[in-house]
Amino acid sequence: MNGKLHERAQQLMAKRRIESVSDEEQVWLAAHLAECEACTALDAQTQSALSAFRAMNIELPRNLAERTQLRVRLRAEELPARNPGRFFLWAIAGVSWLLGLASAPLVWRGFEWAGGQLGLPRIVWQAGVVLWWLVPGIVATGTILLQKWARTNVTE
Numbered sequence: 001m002n003g004k005l006h007e008r009a010q011q012l013m014a015k016r017r018i019e020s021v022s023d024e025e026q027v028w029l030a031a032h033l034a035e036c037e038a039c040t041a042l043d044a045q046t047q048s049a050l051s052a053f054r055a056m057n058i059e060l061p062r063n064l065a066e067r068t069q070l071r072v073r074l075r076a077e078e079l080p081a082r083n084p085g086r087f088f089l090w091a092i093a094g095v096s097w098l099l100g101l102a103s104a105p106l107v108w109r110g111f112e113w114a115g116g117q118l119g120l121p122r123i124v125w126q127a128g129v130v131l132w133w134l135v136p137g138i139v140a141t142g143t144i145l146l147q148k149w150a151r152t153n154v155t156e
């Protein structure tokens, strides 16, 4: 069995946690896991790390992103049309979440690689992945709040 097969299996395992995989990919992965101890062990290890996250009440980024997008949309709908600047900020917040989702498998693998190079425990680099997702949203929200605060204080 060559390294490319394991690489593909690991990509699919990461992808499966973040988005859905096709039936064909699912079948391929199941077949690979059935005969590959290394990938099965990796999958189990990742699963237990993620369970530990859930036990710590940290929700998976996917749920967080969905809820935030909903909030951004609701917020955008109630904005008056005369305030395009604010809408623009919310749009940026939404786009940053979408980009975060799109780059998710890549980010996951990047952190996994870096964690392996530095010899970090899985929980540490996985916390890094979570932060990667949270930070753009926090920055965007902070900007909006700051803008709101500034306007309130200027008009008074």
Ligand SMILES: [Zn+2]
Residues within 6 Å of the ligand: 005, 006, 009, 032, 036, 037, 038, 039, 040
């Ligand atoms: Zn394998």
